[in-house]
Amino acid sequence: MTTPADSSGGQGAGTNVVAMRPEQAPPAELSAHAREVIDEALTHYPEDQRQSAVLAALREVQHENQGFLTVPLMDAVADYLGMARIAVYEVASFYSMLETSPCGRHSVSICTNVSCMLRGADELVAHVTERLGIQIGETTPDGRIYLKREEECLAACCGAPMMMVDHVYYEDLTPESVDAILDGLE
Ligand code: FES
Numbered sequence: 200m201t202t203p204a205d206s207s208g209g210q211g212a213g214t215n216v217v218a219m220r221p222e223q224a225p226p227a228e229l230s231a232h233a234r235e236v237i238d239e240a241l242t243h244y245p246e247d248q249r250q251s252a253v254l255a256a257l258r259e260v261q262h263e264n265q266g267f268l269t270v271p272l273m274d275a276v277a278d279y280l281g282m283a284r285i286a287v288y289e290v291a292s293f294y295s296m297l298e299t300s301p302c303g304r305h306s307v308s309i310c311t312n313v314s315c316m317l318r319g320a321d322e323l324v325a326h327v328t329e330r331l332g333i334q335i336g337e338t339t340p341d342g343r344i345y346l347k348r349e350e351e352c353l354a355a356c357c358g359a360p361m362m363m364v365d366h367v368y369y370e371d372l373t374p375e376s377v378d379a380i381l382d383g384l385e
Pocket of ligand 1: 310
């Protein structure tokens with residue numbers, strides 16, 4: 200693992216974050232709307248706990264940047280919240296809803312844990328990867344669909360097999376219903 204040359208002097212963040220770090224790139228500028236969202240989140244926490252708004256900040260910044268974070272954006276969040284940059288990298292590389300590299304417009308995660316596996320999840324994964332022509336972790340060439348990951352149990356076992364598309368659950372899936380859902384994504 201490489202150590203990023205961040206201004207905090209801390210130790211290395213996740214490899215994916217380091218790999219995308221443009222050397223000497225200045226922090227990005229947060230949009231007025233992003234600052235509004237962060238300021239609103241900050242009202243929920245004590246004044247000396249600004250770091251508590253980091254997840255809300257990263258979610259908004261990611262949303263405004265086509266679904267992924269860059270190091271200059273994370274640096275801007277760190278500076279705005281008065282946090283060490285390395286601490287923001289750690290948050291971004293820990294939570295699965297945050298992306299640190301470009302990905303597709305729609306995030307698709309198929310659950311392959313026990314209940315879903317017993318109800319055909321592996322066949323669904325095989326069907327989807329073949330139909331889209333990509334593997335898990337890849338994005339379709341048109342940038343439409345990102346097969347994010349084979350998800351661990353998403354707590355919807357009674358609807359197995361299931362998948363999550365842009366944080367919406369779809370249950371009792373068949374290859375045909377999956378095709379209809381994916382075909383409906385713009
Ligand atoms: S095993 Fe898939 S939702 Fe629980």
